[in-house]
Amino acid sequence: MxxxxxxxxxxxxxxxxxxxxxxGIIILLIFIIFFLNKDRRFILAEDLQGTQLxxxxxxxxxxxxxDYSDVYHEQxxxxxxxxxxxxxxxxxxxxxxxxxxxxxxxRGWMKLEKLKDYKGAIIDLEKLNALTPNDDVQGENINYLxxxxxxxxxxxxxxxxxxxxxxETTDSATLNLKSIVYVNYGTLLEKLNxxxxxxxxxxxxxxxxxxxxxxxxxKAEVFEKLGIKDSSKYYYxxxxxxxxxxxxxxxxxxxxxNELYESDIIKxxxx
Numbered sequence: 001m002x003x004x005x006x007x008x009x010x011x012x013x014x015x016x017x018x019x020x021x022x023x024g025i026i027i028l029l030i031f032i033i034f035f036l037n038k039d040r041r042f043i044l045a046e047d048l049q050g051t052q053l054x055x056x057x058x059x060x061x062x063x064x065x066x067d068y069s070d071v072y073h074e075q076x077x078x079x080x081x082x083x084x085x086x087x088x089x090x091x092x093x094x095x096x097x098x099x100x101x102x103x104x105x106x107r108g109w110m111k112l113e114k115l116k117d118y119k120g121a122i123i124d125l126e127k128l129n130a131l132t133p134n135d136d137v138q139g140e141n142i143n144y145l146x147x148x149x150x151x152x153x154x155x156x157x158x159x160x161x162x163x164x165x166x167x168e169t170t171d172s173a174t175l176n177l178k179s180i181v182y183v184n185y186g187t188l189l190e191k192l193n194x195x196x197x198x199x200x201x202x203x204x205x206x207x208x209x210x211x212x213x214x215x216x217x218x219k220a221e222v223f224e225k226l227g228i229k230d231s232s233k234y235y236y237x238x239x240x241x242x243x244x245x246x247x248x249x250x251x252x253x254x255x256x257x258n259e260l261y262e263s264d265i266i267k268x269x270x271x
Contacts, residue, residue, distance in 0.1 A: 033057055038065055042074070050078045069098035073106065080110060081253075096124075104128040105137035112145060113254050118152035125149065134169045141166050148184060148257050156191050163188065179208035180249050183215050184258055195222050212249055213242035214260050220268065229270070236269045 032041065033056070041057055048054035058075040061068060072095035079088030092110070095103040108124030111117040125146050128135065135142050147162035163185045167175070175181070186201035202219040205212065220235035242248065243265060249256050 033060055038068065042068075042071060046074050049074070050081070054078070067098055069095045069103060072098065073103050080114065085115065100127065101131050104131075105135070105142070109138045109140070109145065112149055112152075116152070116255075118149045121149045122146065122153075134165075141170055143169060144178075144181060147188075151184070151188050152257070154191075156188055159188055160192070176208055179205040179210050180212060180214065182208075183212060183218060186215075186218055187258055190218070190222065190225075195225055198222055211242060211247055213239045213247055213265070214249055214258065216242055217260055217265055217268070224268075233270055236265060240265045240269065 032044070036044075038061060041061060045054045045057035045061070048057070055075065055078065058071050061071045062075075065071065072091045076088040076091035076095065079085070079091070089107075089110075092103065092107050096107050104124045105128050108121045108128065111124065112121035125137070125142055128137070129142050129146070137145055143162045143166035147159050147166060150156075150159035150162060163181075166181070170178075182201040182205035186198040186205070189195075189198035189201060199219065199222045202215045202222070205215040206219075216235045216239035220232045220239060223229075223232035223235060239260075240262070243260070243262055248260060249258075
């Protein structure tokens with residue numbers, strides 16, 4: 001009887017401890033979600049991005065600090081990563097409204113990279129360029145992003161203008177790491193029937209560390225236009241070789257600008 005009483009008391013103590021622990025966790029969560037310093041809460045919600053807790057914390061922060069633009073921006077990221085652009089852009093638009101200088105670039109980049117909305121990207125990027133000229137957006141020079149946006153709209157003269165501004169405002173060390181820029185510029189020059197200048201750009205690209213399949217492919221195109229068939233065939237085959245070795249521009253999340261596919265190369269190789 002005495003042993004049973006002892007066990008009963010132990011069970012009561014253990015249950016009480018668990019209840020105290022559970023209540024403590026709930027109180028701690030309430031404190032973190034509602035009362036912790038707003039910047040620390042933002043960092044925590046950012047680290048938990050994509051979870052229900054993160055989204056709830058962002059909603060609380062928006063309610064408590066309706067002018068906190070970073071919250072709208074960061075909450076939009078999880079939606080946009082999942083392709084829920086309608087929900088994501090409603091939040092991102094609010095961030096831009098609150099602080100255009102800080103968030104216009106990201107929205108313009110999103111329109112360019114995710115939506116292929118070249119016109120919308122140009123509007124945002126040109127507004128930002130007026131506020132902070134020649135700035136970087138998501139690690140890319142704004143002039144380059146404007147160049148490919150206009151190129152995507154087939155406004156080749158305007159695109160060429162921004163490519164030239166990009167080359168003028170970018171140091172040589174950075175250019176050496178951006179060999180794909182020369183390829184995209186070369187494709188633009190081809191559209192303007194400046195084939196020799198385009199060929200020069202492809203050659204510059206191939207002098208860099210990354211020997212992209214795209215550079216060989218478009219170089220082959222130029223030789224084909226110039227009627228130099230042997231060289232054209234050689235570089236098409238070289239493009240296929242590089243492609244199969246994984247040396248091509250790719251992004252696991254997006255279709256890249258001027259995306260090259262294996263079928264494009266195979267189709268171009270003459271019999």
